[in-house]
Amino acid sequence: MKRCNVVRVLSSKEQVKVLETLGDRCAALWNAANFRCRQAFMNGEPVPSYATLCAEFQGDPAYKALPSDIAQEILKKLRKAWNSFFACLRLWKKGELEKRPGLPRYWKDRRTGKRLVRLIPVKSPRSYSMDARTLSLTLPADLRDGNGRLVLRTKGVLRFSGTPKTLELRYDRVKKRWYAHQVVEVPEPARKARPEKRAALDLGARTLAALAIESLERQIIFSGREVWKDFLYWNKRIAGEQSKLNQAGRKTSRQLRRLYRVRTRRLKHAYLALAAEIARILKRHQVTTLFLEDLTGIRVDMEFGPGNLLVHNFWAFRMLRNLIEAACARAGVKVVFVEPNGTSSKCAVCSSPVKRPVRHKAVCENCGYVWHADANAALNILLLGSSKGHGAEATPLKPLALRWNRHRWVSRFESTAGTP
Ligand SMILES: [Zn+2]
Structure with a gap:
C-alpha cells in the first residue's frame, strides 16, 4: 500500500x-x-x-x-x-x-x-x-x-x-x-490467521459512531456533541471574516484560508483519535472483520446546530469513513461495506418495527425493549453482515458512551476523574 x-x-x-x-x-x-x-x-x-x-x-x-x-x-x-x-x-x-x-x-x-x-x-x-x-x-x-x-x-x-x-x-x-x-x-502488514470475529459500526451525526462487537454485551457510542460545537464555533468565525471581506469587496484572504484550515484540522483531530480508538478496541477484542454501512445510510438527525450543517459539509463524513478504513487497515482488520437496509427502523432482537419517541431512543413494538437508537442500528448492521439472519442474543444494555474532551475520547466516568 x-x-x-x-x-x-x-x-x-x-x-x-x-x-x-x-x-x-x-x-x-x-x-x-x-x-x-x-x-x-x-x-x-x-x-x-x-x-x-x-x-x-x-x-x-x-x-x-x-x-x-x-x-x-x-x-x-x-x-x-x-x-x-x-x-x-x-x-x-x-x-x-x-x-x-x-x-x-x-x-x-x-x-x-x-x-x-x-x-x-x-x-x-x-x-x-x-x-x-x-x-x-x-x-x-x-x-x-x-x-x-x-x-x-x-x-x-x-x-x-x-x-x-x-x-x-x-x-x-x-x-x-x-x-x-x-x-x-509499504508492504501490506501480514494478517495473522485468527478465528473470525465480527463487529459493526454505524456512522451518524448526533452519535458520530456506534460500535457493536460480536459476543460483547454493551455497545460503544461516540458522541458528536463536543465535536460539532467546536465546528460551529469556527463556522461563526469564518462567517465573521467573510462578512468583513464582503464589505471590502473581496472574496478571500489569507486569514479566511487559515480559519478554514483550523476548522478542518480540529475536526480531523477528533476523527483521527476516534479512528485510533476504534482500531484499539477492535484489536483488544481480536476482531477480524468490521462491517460499515454505505455512506448513503447516514442520518441527518442533529438536535444541535443548524440542520443543514451536514448537507453542506458531507465531506466530513467521507473523511471520517476514510480515516476509520485506514486505521483498520493498519490494525489488520478487514472492512466490509454493507447496503443500508432499514437498520435503524427495526429491533435487533426480533426485527419488528421500532418507534422513536425521542431521537436517540428506539422502542420495539413487539418485545418492548428500549434501545439506544444508534446502538440498535450498529447491532442490526452486525446481524446484516453476519448472515446469521435474525436476532441478537442479548437484551439491550445501556451503551458505553464516550465523548470528546478535545484531547481524547473519554467515558463520563473518566472525564470527571481527570486522568484514568
Ligand atoms: Zn423487539
Whole structure:
C-alpha cells in the first residue's frame, strides 16, 4: 500500500528563489498545456491524452525550462485533473451532482491574474533523494551552480519507510512555507490467521459512531456533541471574516484560508483519535472483520446546530469513513461495506418495527425493549453482515458512551476523574 511522508523544507533566501523559479515554471507549463486542453474541450474536440501532451509540448520552451522528470509529472497531473473532471461530468449528467463541475483551472491568482506557485512534482526517485535530514533535487541547466543539485535541509520525521515513489514539493500559502510530500510503497502488514470475529459500526451525526462487537454485551457510542460545537464555533468565525471581506469587496484572504484550515484540522483531530480508538478496541477484542454501512445510510438527525450543517459539509463524513478504513487497515482488520437496509427502523432482537419517541431512543413494538437508537442500528448492521439472519442474543444494555474532551475520547466516568 501507499503511504505519504510529509516534512517541512528549510531553505536559505537563495534557495527560496530557486524554488520559486521552479514553481513558476511548473505553473507556466501547466497553464500552457491546460489552455490547449480547454480549447480542445470547448471546440468539441477530444482532450489530448498524456502521451499526446508529452509529444506536443516536448519542444515547448515551458517544457524545456524544466527537468523532464518534473515536466512530465506536470502533464500527468493535468491529465489526471481532466480525468476527474470527466468523472464528475458523468455524475452530473446522471443527476448525482448538484452543480456542474468546472473545467480544471489555471494556476493563477484570481484577483491579480498573476501565475501562482503551487507545487513542484518530481516523477521518480531517479531525480531526487531524501533522507532524514536533507532533500536534493536535480535542477535545470540554467539554475545550476557548483554541484548541479539543489540540497535542502528538512525538518520532520519520515514516518514510513519503503520503496520511494513520486515526490511533491508544495507551497503552503497559508503558512508561507514549503513542504515535501513523498509517496512510499509499504508492504501490506501480514494478517495473522485468527478465528473470525465480527463487529459493526454505524456512522451518524448526533452519535458520530456506534460500535457493536460480536459476543460483547454493551455497545460503544461516540458522541458528536463536543465535536460539532467546536465546528460551529469556527463556522461563526469564518462567517465573521467573510462578512468583513464582503464589505471590502473581496472574496478571500489569507486569514479566511487559515480559519478554514483550523476548522478542518480540529475536526480531523477528533476523527483521527476516534479512528485510533476504534482500531484499539477492535484489536483488544481480536476482531477480524468490521462491517460499515454505505455512506448513503447516514442520518441527518442533529438536535444541535443548524440542520443543514451536514448537507453542506458531507465531506466530513467521507473523511471520517476514510480515516476509520485506514486505521483498520493498519490494525489488520478487514472492512466490509454493507447496503443500508432499514437498520435503524427495526429491533435487533426480533426485527419488528421500532418507534422513536425521542431521537436517540428506539422502542420495539413487539418485545418492548428500549434501545439506544444508534446502538440498535450498529447491532442490526452486525446481524446484516453476519448472515446469521435474525436476532441478537442479548437484551439491550445501556451503551458505553464516550465523548470528546478535545484531547481524547473519554467515558463520563473518566472525564470527571481527570486522568484514568
Ligand atoms: Zn423487539
